[in-house]
Amino acid sequence: MREVILKLKERPDICLEVEGILPNVIADKSVEEIENIPIQYGNRKVKLSEFFDVYVEKSESPRLIFEGDMSRVKRIGYGLQDGEIIVKGNAGMYLGAFMSGGRIIVKGDVSHFSALNMRGGEIFVEGNAGDHLCASYRGDWRGMSGGTVIVKGDVGKELGSYMRGGKIVVEGLADEFAGVCMRGGLIVLNKAKARLGASMIGGSIVVNDVEELLPGFFEEGEEENPEIEGEKFMGRFKVYSGDHAERKAKGKLYVRI
Numbered sequence: 001m002r003e004v005i006l007k008l009k010e011r012p013d014i015c016l017e018v019e020g021i022l023p024n025v026i027a028d029k030s031v032e033e034i035e036n037i038p039i040q041y042g043n044r045k046v047k048l049s050e051f052f053d054v055y056v057e058k059s060e061s062p063r064l065i066f067e068g069d070m071s072r073v074k075r076i077g078y079g080l081q082d083g084e085i086i087v088k089g090n091a092g093m094y095l096g097a098f099m100s101g102g103r104i105i106v107k108g109d110v111s112h113f114s115a116l117n118m119r120g121g122e123i124f125v126e127g128n129a130g131d132h133l134c135a136s137y138r139g140d141w142r143g144m145s146g147g148t149v150i151v152k153g154d155v156g157k158e159l160g161s162y163m164r165g166g167k168i169v170v171e172g173l174a175d176e177f178a179g180v181c182m183r184g185g186l187i188v189l190n191k192a193k194a195r196l197g198a199s200m201i202g203g204s205i206v207v208n209d210v211e212e213l214l215p216g217f218f219e220e221g222e223e224e225n226p227e228i229e230g231e232k233f234m235g236r237f238k239v240y241s242g243d244h245a246e247r248k249a250k251g252k253l254y255v256r257i
Contacts, residue, residue, distance in 0.1 A: 003059035009069030023083030131156035217242035
């Protein structure tokens with residue numbers, strides 16, 4: 001097995017797109033073959049070597065490492081099925097979008113629309129995440145359906161919109177409309193701003209502290225150490241159902257007391 005390291009030469013003036021540069025795709029390619037892979041730079045194709053230095057080392061499993069400030073490098077890990085990707089820095093838009101397996105570790109922040117329509121695998125973000133993390137593609141009502149995403153920092157607006165399955169954990173603050181139009185799955189938050197779970201009809205949200213609740217959530221009582229979506233949570237929680245602004249709403253919201 002091999003570990004391929006792509007070291008960014010300099011931050012590009014406009015966005016690069018690296019869709020298709022995946023651990024299993026480049027596993028058997030020579031350094032020269034990797035350098036000649038075409039990537040999108042604005043409205044033209046360029047060779048990968050124009051922006052990246054390529055290094056290959058031995059590894060126990062297929063691994064792809066991006067080094068440098070990738071905030072203008074889009075679609076890292078797009079469609080990932082297996083193997084591991086490590087980003088040693090920030091990552092641009094659409095990181096891990098449509099992935100179904102494997103693992104992505106980001107040592108910095110991720111931009112908007114990361115983990116879009118995610119179906120499986122794991123993403124760990126050591127920094128913050130932008131808007132629409134784990135959301136549905138624009139115009140689609142089918143969002144994240146599987147996998148796990150953990151963010152150590154804060155996240156932007158509309159986290160997990162139209163989520164149908166999987167698990168999201170945010171250890172910082174979630175901006176407005178987290179869990180909007182949620183259908184299934186589990187979101188675990190430390191803190192959340194307003195409009196949490198707006199229009200959700202399924203799934204569960206667990207939160208330690210929320211700015212305010214929408215009027216469509218009805219209090220159902222309290223639970224001690226509840227089991228939620230197959231996972232045990234220690235402590236006492238107020239339990240709400242909703243969002244009853246929608247028909248046949250069966251979502252559950254657990255707020256720590």
